[in-house]
Amino acid sequence: MRIRLPASTSNLGPAFDAVGLALQLYLTVEVQALNQGPSKIEFSGEDAHLIPTDDSNLIWRTMTELAGKAGSSLPFFSLKIENQIPISKGLGSSAAALLAAAAAANSLCGFRWGPEKLLEIVTAYEGHPDNAAPSLLGGLVASIATEKVYCSKLIFPADWTVVTVTPGLELSTKIARSVLPASIPRWHAIYNIQRTAFLMAQLVQGRREGLREAMHDLLHQPYRYKLVPGLEEILSMQNQQGLLGIALSGAGPTILAFADSHEAEIAAAICGIFSAHGFSARARLLKADNNGLVVENS
DSSP, X not given: OEEEEEEEEEOTTXXXXXXXXXXXXXXXXXXXXXSSSOOEEEEEETTGGGOOOXXXXXHHHHHHHHHHHTTOOOOOEEEEEEEOSOTTSSSOHHHHHHHHHHHHHHHHXXXXXXXXXXXXXXXXXXXXXXXXXXXXXXXXXXXXXXXXEEEEEEOOOTTOEEEEEEESOOOOHHHHHHTSOSOOOHHHHHHHHHHHHHHHHHHHHTOOTTHHHHTOOSSSTGGGTTTSTTHHHHHTOOOOTTEEEEEEOTTSSSEEEEESSOHHHHHHHHHHHHHHTTOOEEEEEXXXXXXXXXXXXX
């Protein structure tokens, strides 16, 4: 089987742990059952130096765990992984890896898990579905996690570009969440609810008006200023032609910007701010992915 999953960005500013968008940046896994062992793994692509190629690898480890929980065991296998998604940078690398593991275990063990089951599995690992849902389904996805995961998929405007800028800065999700307060003022909650509702209404219609204001947030981004040097300055950027809205991608440190023109200039401006704070940065000009998980027989 050949399994392909897109990267994802989440939050989009105010929609904390509730909304995500799939991007045309991919994790591809080729999985094959072997007649004899040992099992093996090859990894190439983005951040290869961070990824183990033994049974401690996240995909391999998760496949083994899932098979065991289902009362089965994996046959010997080979995994060939090609990765374009920066690791632990706010672009859904762990959600994509966990989905790949679930899809691979499903294939090798013949579990016949459907999309709902795959999403349920990954949400249990991640604690929320805001990255896993768009990576699985594609598009712009609003989600709720209760005993069941509810998702609503929308189509992101095809003519807009998603600018991502990833600084050379390590920031784990655990640390990024640790700075968030346990409680917030009521007006902060109202502020974000208003902007999330307006943001989704505008995105559904492909309307540009007010997006910059709609992507403002009081629940998580201000608390993360100290973790991402230059973040406050970036989110306050003015007079950038073509810039529709800007936010921290997930827990960061990647920056997300929606643009309808002058994408390279916007990316360069963000890179310039990071550079002024002593960090190199890599910009990508992407489109939304509307396909999500693709599984093909090889």
